[in-house]
Amino acid sequence: MKLLPMFALLIAGFIPLTSAYVDELSNERVFFNKMLEVLPGNWQGKYADGTYENPTSDWQPIEVNYQITSGDTAIIENYVDGNESAIMTTVYHLDNNDIRATHFCGAQNHPRMAGRVFDRSSNTLSLNFVDVSNLQTPADYHSRGIDLKIIDHDNVHVTFSGLENGEDSTRVFALTRSQK
Amino acid sequence: MQTQRISIAVLLLITSLQSSAEVDVNATFDLLKQNLVGEWRGFIAHSGEPVEATFYLTGNDxxxxxxxxxxxKPKASMSSVYHAADDEVWVTHxxxxxxxxxxxxxxxxxxxxxxxxxLMDVSNLQQSGDRYTHKMRVAFPGPNKASVTYTGFAEGQETGDLTVELERIE
Incomplete structure (x- = not known):
């Protein structure tokens, strides 16, 4: 009989945790659907080191395009130069209820990321590092995270977090839907 | 065109000096880079369904x-990314x-x-019996020709090949 209150307490504590977990999972799938709705097409904007609010380098122009593929289960993000050649590419996809990404980086390595935190207030999904291929040395630059923030239908921020020689860095891409 | 044929011949000569079971990452990835990049059109071999294909470099080549x-069938478009992974060549399909x-x-x-x-692994399988591609083959049967074959697998057995035959658009 003494076990019953303990058992009830355990269940009572477990339910909100599982609910939060399910809520988190379903948020990623909902966010992916938002990505499918908002991202496809051409974007233009600027990028700088640091954050959007506190850039630590001069803003530089950039163009990005997004394509959907594979039965709406993957989104290809291409950062292109002035000759429309791809500089780097990220492919986002669903793995059941989890958003995953592989980033084919200008540093010539290919980190994989998994969605871990969804901030409803800012509509930002944070993907964190899982593993990386083709890293020549541990000290080489490689991305460790991607924050994808959908501000509205025509404005998106993508922030890459990186690590090189033990030092963290961020680079933010502020994109607006292209009219062309 | 002439340079392309010479490149294929040279790379094939280099790799043929090794066992055909071995994959030299640099030689084979260079083979893919030099002979896939560009615009292609073609068809799916078993049905004749027309396809268009683009191969492009990214990630600083x-x-x-x-x-x-x-x-x-626009929803049935598909993509792959081929890349060097240390001393191997990988593709995510x-x-x-x-x-x-x-x-x-x-x-x-x-x-x-x-x-x-x-195959190494596969993500987003909804159920254990779902079909997935467990083998791929990229071939260059002739000048300005390429084919990509995807072999399906489900419930313990292969389910057949889907081959895309491509011809480079000049």
């Missing part, structure tokens, strides 16, 4: 993106089966001018 468009197998190059055939890939 460390990866090749393959985007195959199916005008008659973003499949029209709506899952994402990762494969690695396991053999190169100079005779058939083809590179074969075998």
């Amino acid at each position: 460390s990866a090749i993106v393959e985007y195959i468009r199916r005008p008659q 973003y499949c029209s089966f709506m899952n994402q197998p990762r494969l690695k190059a396991t053999s190169f055939s100079a005779q058939h001018r083809s590179l074969s890939f075998d």
Whole structure:
């Protein structure tokens, strides 16, 4: 009989945790659907080191395009130069209820990321590092995270977090839907 | 064109000096880079369905993106990304089966001018019996020609090949 209150307490504590977990999972799938709705097409904007609010380098122009593929289960993000050649590419996809990404980086390595935190207030999904291929040395630059923030239908921020020689860095891409 | 044929011949000669079971990452990835990048059109072999394909470099030439468009079935477009992974060549296939197998190059055939890939893992399988691509083969059967074959697998057995035959658009 003494076990019953303990058992009830355990269940009572477990339910909100599982609910939060399910809520988190379903948020990623909902966010992916938002990505499918908002991202496809051409974007233009600027990028700088640091954050959007506190850039630590001069803003530089950039163009990005997004394509959907594979039965709406993957989104290809291409950062292109002035000759429309791809500089780097990220492919986002669903793995059941989890958003995953592989980033084919200008540093010539290919980190994989998994969605871990969804901030409803800012509509930002944070993907964190899982593993990386083709890293020549541990000290080489490689991305460790991607924050994808959908501000509205025509404005998106993508922030890459990186690590090189033990030092963290961020680079933010502020994109607006292209009219062309 | 002449340079392309010479490049294929040279790379095939280099790789044929090794066992056909071995994959030299630099030689084979260079083979893919030099002979896939560009615009292609073609068809799916068993049905004749027309396709269009674009292969382009990214990641400072460390990866090749393959985007195959199916005008008659837009939702069934599919993509793959080939890349060097240390001393191996990998490909992640973003499949029209709506899952994402990762494969690695396991053999190169100079005779058939083809590179074969075998499965490492697959994401987004909804159920254990779902079909997924467990082998791929990229071949160059002739000048300005390429083919990509995807071999399906489900419930313990292969389910057949889907081969895309491509011809480079001049």
